[in-house]
Amino acid sequence: MDKYISHQINRAIQSQSSLTIADLTIIAQLLRVYYYSYNLWQTYEHASPESLQILEAVSQDLPAKYNFLPKNLDTQSLEQALKQVGALPEANFIPQAQPKLPLVITVGGTNGKGTTSLLITSLLSSLQVVTLNSPHLHQYNERTLLNGKPIAYEHYFWALQVLDIILAFYLARSGKQATYYNFSQQNTLLTQLLSYYFAADVFVQEVGIGGVYDTANALDAHLAIITSIGLDHTAWLGKSLTSVAANKIATARLPSGVIFVASQDLLAQQVREHLHFLPLLPLPEEIKPSLIPHSNVQVSLTAYQYLRELNAKPYIPQTIADYDFNLRAPASYFTAISLSRVKQLAKLNASTLAHILARVKLPGRLTFLQAEQKQQFIQGLGLRMPSCSLQIVMDVAHNPQAIEKSLSLLKEKFNQQGKTYYFVAMGKDKDLVTALECFKHEQVYLLPIAHEQRGVTLADYQERLPELPAHVRLEADLKTCLEQIFTQNQHRGQEINLVFMGSFYLLSDICAKTNLSLL
Numbered sequence: 001m002d003k004y005i006s007h008q009i010n011r012a013i014q015s016q017s018s019l020t021i022a023d024l025t026i027i028a029q030l031l032r033v034y035y036y037s038y039n040l041w042q043t044y045e046h047a048s049p050e051s052l053q054i055l056e057a058v059s060q061d062l063p064a065k066y067n068f069l070p071k072n073l074d075t076q077s078l079e080q081a082l083k084q085v086g087a088l089p090e091a092n093f094i095p096q097a098q099p100k101l102p103l104v105i106t107v108g109g110t111n112g113k114g115t116t117s118l119l120i121t122s123l124l125s126s127l128q129v130v131t132l133n134s135p136h137l138h139q140y141n142e143r144t145l146l147n148g149k150p151i152a153y154e155h156y157f158w159a160l161q162v163l164d165i166i167l168a169f170y171l172a173r174s175g176k177q178a179t180y181y182n183f184s185q186q187n188t189l190l191t192q193l194l195s196y197y198f199a200a201d202v203f204v205q206e207v208g209i210g211g212v213y214d215t216a217n218a219l220d221a222h223l224a225i226i227t228s229i230g231l232d233h234t235a236w237l238g239k240s241l242t243s244v245a246a247n248k249i250a251t252a253r254l255p256s257g258v259i260f261v262a263s264q265d266l267l268a269q270q271v272r273e274h275l276h277f278l279p280l281l282p283l284p285e286e287i288k289p290s291l292i293p294h295s296n297v298q299v300s301l302t303a304y305q306y307l308r309e310l311n312a313k314p315y316i317p318q319t320i321a322d323y324d325f326n327l328r329a330p331a332s333y334f335t336a337i338s339l340s341r342v343k344q345l346a347k348l349n350a351s352t353l354a355h356i357l358a359r360v361k362l363p364g365r366l367t368f369l370q371a372e373q374k375q376q377f378i379q380g381l382g383l384r385m386p387s388c389s390l391q392i393v394m395d396v397a398h399n400p401q402a403i404e405k406s407l408s409l410l411k412e413k414f415n416q417q418g419k420t421y422y423f424v425a426m427g428k429d430k431d432l433v434t435a436l437e438c439f440k441h442e443q444v445y446l447l448p449i450a451h452e453q454r455g456v457t458l459a460d461y462q463e464r465l466p467e468l469p470a471h472v473r474l475e476a477d478l479k480t481c482l483e484q485i486f487t488q489n490q491h492r493g494q495e496i497n498l499v500f501m502g503s504f505y506l507l508s509d510i511c512a513k514t515n516l517s518l519l
Contacts, residue, residue: 017182028218041078061329086165091158108207109227119300130195132205188215224252229262230401284350380514418495425506445475
């Protein structure tokens with residue numbers, strides 16, 4: 001099983017997929033039909049009325065060319081239909097006598113996607129929630145969460161087989177040339193499938209890049225969130241804020257709510273007039289999160305309240321300028337609303353919200369290491385703990401906008417206590433020059449990243465920075481560098497603040513080398 005999972009993941013990493021968003025939209029709906037058909041076949045004798053209702057809805061949205069269901073549904077005909085699609089998966093399956101069709105929350109934006117997705121997941125703790133989160137720090141299965149915790153690999157076995165079966169079926173029916181999912185496509189579709197597998201009430205999916213062509217856009221969002229607009233991934237999204245905004249807003253749908261945190265002036269007038277934008281709810285006066293951006297908390301609170309009041313709205317397909325905000329699967333969309341349990345959500349008061357914020361886990365988002373973690377980090381590098389006070393912070397801010405925000409929060413947190421050293425690593429596609437300008441005159445050490453696909457060497461930095469700013473140094477040996485810092489501050493009795501930021505891959509690399517867990 002482990003070999004199969006590793007093989008499929010590596011296959012996707014190496015794939016140059018030719019699948020378009022149009023292909024992925026049909027594949028995503030095929031996965032729905034296949035799952036609910038398979039589940040009904042497994043539970044036919046004691047299936048709930050909702051099982052048939054959901055299957056009827058998802059199959060109604062599937063183009064006739066790809067619909068494999070027989071007219072009369074019984075155990076034998078379902079089995080025959082599934083076998084016509086492909087060989088049945090050779091894995092254990094968890095049948096759901098009362099399956100659910102989850103509401104979909106799609107979270108995009110330049111920064112804050114992961115934080116917002118995890119906050120919403122925490123707020124919805126009374127429901128069954130599957131979350132697509134990326135990237136991972138330690139293990140691949142951190143990308144697919146069930147009620148905030150990684151899903152065990154044993155459940156991937158069945159789902160990855162289904163992804164293969166559906167792709168082969170789709171390619172045969174469509175006549176498209178043979179191809180395979182890329183890593184992002186595989187991961188997103190896998191998590192969508194697992195949201196049905198675990199009978200999620202709500203599926204929270206984080207967009208990879210942009211919105212228009214991302215696999216997350218293959219599903220209709222009942223709530224689309226765009227947390228921020230900034231310049232990143234400009235090769236794909238364009239070099240202006242308006243082009244970035246136009247790409248990211250594509251995950252919205254006409255009857256759905258939209259939370260757009262940036263200025264709506266970045267959007268075309270017709271888009272502003274037709275989409276259902278939600279105002280951000282203010283935070284209670286008692287709520288003052290110190291290390292979580294207030295806007296992320298506001299977005300999550302607004303999303304929670306929207307779900308409590310969610311009702312099906314009149315829907316008339318229409319064209320808005322060059323945009324297509326129409327539902328791809330209207331029967332599935334409205335059936336999910338009609339069967340939803342979200343109206344049972346309790347009203348959040350300030351005390352409950354404060355309690356949730358105090359215990360929410362946001363790994364790698366301005367994470368201050370606790371005493372045991374600091375000891376693990378120091379010992380993992382073969383160092384001795386300095387006698388002076390030591391703070392170690394891990395943060396995944398990876399573009400100028402995010403770095404500036406993190407630096408502002410850290411400045412407030414440190415309150416000019418001690419000496420702060422920043423250890424930064426940034427991918428080759430990032431705006432390194434502008435990012436370094438955010439640090440003003442703070443001491444910055446640029447570190448390499450050891451990663452097969454996204455690795456960065458000191459030579460890469462030198463190519464991008466012919467002349468290093470005075471406050472920036474290239475550092476190949478983290479252990480020696482920290483020894484020098486500890487020695488310099490040993491006799492001053494001054495607190496030392498070590499901040500590692502700029503890339504998930506840097507944090508993942510450090511965790512692997514020191515056996516440190518941020519979960």
